[in-house]
Amino acid sequence: MAHAIGIDIGGTKIAGAIVDELGTIVAQDRVPTPAGDARAVEDEVVAMIGRLRADEHATGGIDAVGVAAAGFIDAAQSTVYYAPNIDWRNEPFREKLEARVGGTVVVDNDANAAGWAEFRFGAGRLVSDMVMLTIGTGVGGAIVASDRLFRGGFGAGAELGHLRLVPGGIACGCGQHGCLEQYGSGRALLRMAGEIADAGGIGQALARTRAEHGKLDGALVGALIEAGDPGALTALRQLGQWLGQAAASLSAVLDPQRFVFGGGVAVAGELLLQPIREAYLEHLPARGYHPEPDFVIAELVNDAGVVGAADLARVWVEQHA
Numbered sequence: 189m190a191h192a193i194g195i196d197i198g199g200t201k202i203a204g205a206i207v208d209e210l211g212t213i214v215a216q217d218r219v220p221t222p223a224g225d226a227r228a229v230e231d232e233v234v235a236m237i238g239r240l241r242a243d244e245h246a247t248g249g250i251d252a253v254g255v256a257a258a259g260f261i262d263a264a265q266s267t268v269y270y271a272p273n274i275d276w277r278n279e280p281f282r283e284k285l286e287a288r289v290g291g292t293v294v295v296d297n298d299a300n301a302a303g304w305a306e307f308r309f310g311a312g313r314l315v316s317d318m319v320m321l322t323i324g325t326g327v328g329g330a331i332v333a334s335d336r337l338f339r340g341g342f343g344a345g346a347e348l349g350h351l352r353l354v355p356g357g358i359a360c361g362c363g364q365h366g367c368l369e370q371y372g373s374g375r376a377l378l379r380m381a382g383e384i385a386d387a388g389g390i391g392q393a394l395a396r397t398r399a400e401h402g403k404l405d406g407a408l409v410g411a412l413i414e415a416g417d418p419g420a421l422t423a424l425r426q427l428g429q430w431l432g433q434a435a436a437s438l439s440a441v442l443d444p445q446r447f448v449f450g451g452g453v454a455v456a457g458e459l460l461l462q463p464i465r466e467a468y469l470e471h472l473p474a475r476g477y478h479p480e481p482d483f484v485i486a487e488l489v490n491d492a493g494v495v496g497a498a499d500l501a502r503v504w505v506e507q508h509a
Contacts, residue, residue, distance in 0.1 A: 192252040192505075193240050194498030195233055196298060197221065199258075199273045202229070204236040205491070206245050207498035211309030213491060215245040226275045230284060237289045251291040254501030255281070256301035256493045258328075263343035265294040265504065272361075294504045298493055300346065302486075303330020304337050305496030306448050310487035315445040319438055320486065321348060321431065323451035323460075326361075327369040331442060337500075349373070351434055371430040374406055374453050380423040381409050391419040406452055413456055424456055425463045432467025439481065440473050450486030457485055 191214070196203045198221060205216040217236050222228035233255065241250055259271035266282040285293040303312075303320035307330075312318040316335050322328035329348025331338040339345050349369035350362050357366025370376055381404050385394035393412060398404050412420035435447055447464075454460060461483050472478055488495060 191246065191250050192254060192498040192502045193237060193250055194301075194494035194496065194501070195236060195253065195255045196301065196493030196497060197229065197233065197255065197257040197274070198298075198493075202232055202236060203490075203494050204240055205494040205498065206240055206243060206250065207495050209502065211305065211488075211495050211499065213495065215240060215243045216494070221273075224275070226279070229274055230281075230288075233285065234288050237285075252498075252501035252505045253285070253289065253291060253293045254301070254497030254499070254504075255285065255293060255295045256298040256497040257281075257295065258298050260344040261295055261297050261300075261339075263339050263341065265296050265343075265500070268295065269344065292501065292505055294501045296497065296500050297346075299328030299330050300337055300339070301496030301500060302328070302450060302488075302492035303332065303346075303448070303496070304500055305488050305492040306330075306450065306486050307332045307337075308499055309495060310492065311448045311484045312446055315482075317442070317444045318446045318448060319348070319435070319442060319444045320448040320450060321372075321435075322486075323373060323427075323431070323449060323453040325374050327373045328451070331444075333442065348434070348438070351437065353430065353434060368430065368434045372427055372434060374451070376430075377409060377423055377427045377453060378404055378406065380426050381420060384419045384423055389419075390422060393417045394419045394423075410452075410455065413459065421459065424453075424459055427453070428460050428463030429467040431460075432464040432469075433471045435464060435468045435483075436471035436473070439468070439478065443479075444481050446482045446484060448484055448486050450489070450492065454485050461485065 203218045205213045260269035268276040268279040268281050282293050282295045306312045318332045320330040327349030329346045331346045350367045354366035358370040360367040360370050384391035
């Protein structure tokens with residue numbers, strides 16, 4: 189089977205694509221996500237699958253469809269235990285889609301799909317053990333161990349954004365305090381930039397930009413980082429230090445050969461990776477005796493979700509043939 193369909197359900201858009209066995213997108217589609225309407229989301233996914241199956245690039249027919257969504261998905265790649273952005277609670281999403289579209293449908297966590305795409309076709313290729321951290325509004329995670337995607341016993345593993353970094357730290361949306369997501373995400377970067385702006389000194393440009401626009405957002409802070417503003421670079425460095433500390437703890441457990449960083453903040457490239465490497469070495473257990481992994485930026489960017497979802501569907505069909 190050469191081609192499969194990948195669907196990535198995001199908070200603002202649903203992206204879909206026909207993907208070949210080399211991870212190349214040969215056709216794609218995109219629609220806005222119906223906010224707050226679970227049935228409408230299902231309808232849009234069904235309609236998108238239909239359009240992609242009818243596409244001229246769907247030669248020979250497409251039986252495998254992979255769907256990626258944020259939330260806890262069971263180990264059978266079938267039921268959505270919980271989705272933060274859609275009213276799904278123990279939702280038998282795979283069963284519903286297969287009843288409406290036919291063929292094989294598999295469902296997986298969006299960070300798992302993106303991580304698998306990077307492992308197979310992007311920055312993680314040529315290694316057997318990889319950890320990916322997606323630095324966006326929150327922090328997503330994916331783990332590949334011995335060439336296999338790690339899901340955990342119940343399917344809800346690799347929620348790396350909720351690794352506890354600071355006991356009693358900043359409250360997190362998961363109900364706990366001090367999670368990596370509160371210190372290593374895009375939202376955390378904006379908070380740190382705001383604190384630097386409040387302090388004056390190197391934060392003057394941040395403060396001025398905030399006053400001009402009413403608030404700081406990712407694009408504004410990103411532009412200041414690109415321009416070399418010392419306040420914005422300091423915020424990015426603080427973010428990288430937290431990520432490096434988390435990576436050191438993950439190395440003690442998982443021993444990956446490579447860490448891959450994706451998401452919007454990762455466009456900073458080496459400016460982000462340098463403080464990550466430094467903090468990693470500072471916090472690495474048995475430094476000097478523990479082999480050191482590579483730290484790289486993700487390559488597939490916005491296509492990772494659909495590419496990974498399609499390939500996971502293809503793998504499922506091959507394994508269950």
